[in-house]
Amino acid sequence: MSQFDNVTVMTKANVYFDGHCVSHAIILADGTRKTLGVILPSTLTFTTQAAEIMEITAGHCRVLLAGSDTWTDYRDGSSFDVPANSSFEIETLETLDYICHFA
C-alpha cells in the first residue's frame, strides 16, 4: 500500500522517544483510524492500548513481543500483531516506514 486515498490527515504529528518515532494519523472514509510513521534506528519499547497490526513498508527491524523469548525479523512487506494492553521491544536496524492498523 503506497498511498491511501480519500482520507483525512491530521496536520500535527505524534512525536515519541525524542523523535525516534514520528507518525501522522489518518482517518479513512469509513471512519477507520490508522497512523503512518517512521522509526529511526534505535531500540524502543512500545506499549499498546488497543490491539494493533504493525505493517512494515520499508526498512528492517527485529521485534520481541511481551511474553515471548524469540526475536523476529520484519522487513518491507511483512507485519506483526500486538495484543491490546501489551508491549513490544523493537530494534530498528534500518529506518522503518510503517502503517499501524488498529484491530
Place this chain on the structure above:
Amino acid sequence: MSQFDNVTVMTKANVYFDGHCVSHAIILADGTRKTLGVILPSTLTFTTQAAEIMEITAGHCRVLLAGSDTWTDYRDGSSFDVPANSSFEIETLETLDYICHFA
C-alpha cells in the same frame, strides 16, 4: 488548519538530515501537493527547488533566508515564504510541526 480532508497521503515518509526532518506528502482533491512534517531541535540548511510557504503549526524556530542578514522568529500560526532555487537556515528551538505549501 488542524486537518486536511479528502486527500491522498503517501505511506512512506521523507526522512532528511538523519531523521531531524520527517514529512509525509499529501495531494489535495484539486491536485495540489503539500507536505506535513516535523523538525526536531537542530540547526539545518534547506534548499528549495519550487518556491514554498512554510506554515508553522506548532513549536518555535528562527529562520535566516538566503541573502538576508536577519534571523526571524516563527511560532504556531506564522509562516514564511522561500523563493524557488534558494535556501534557508532554520534553528529549531522547540520541535516544529509544519505544512509546506508549494507556490
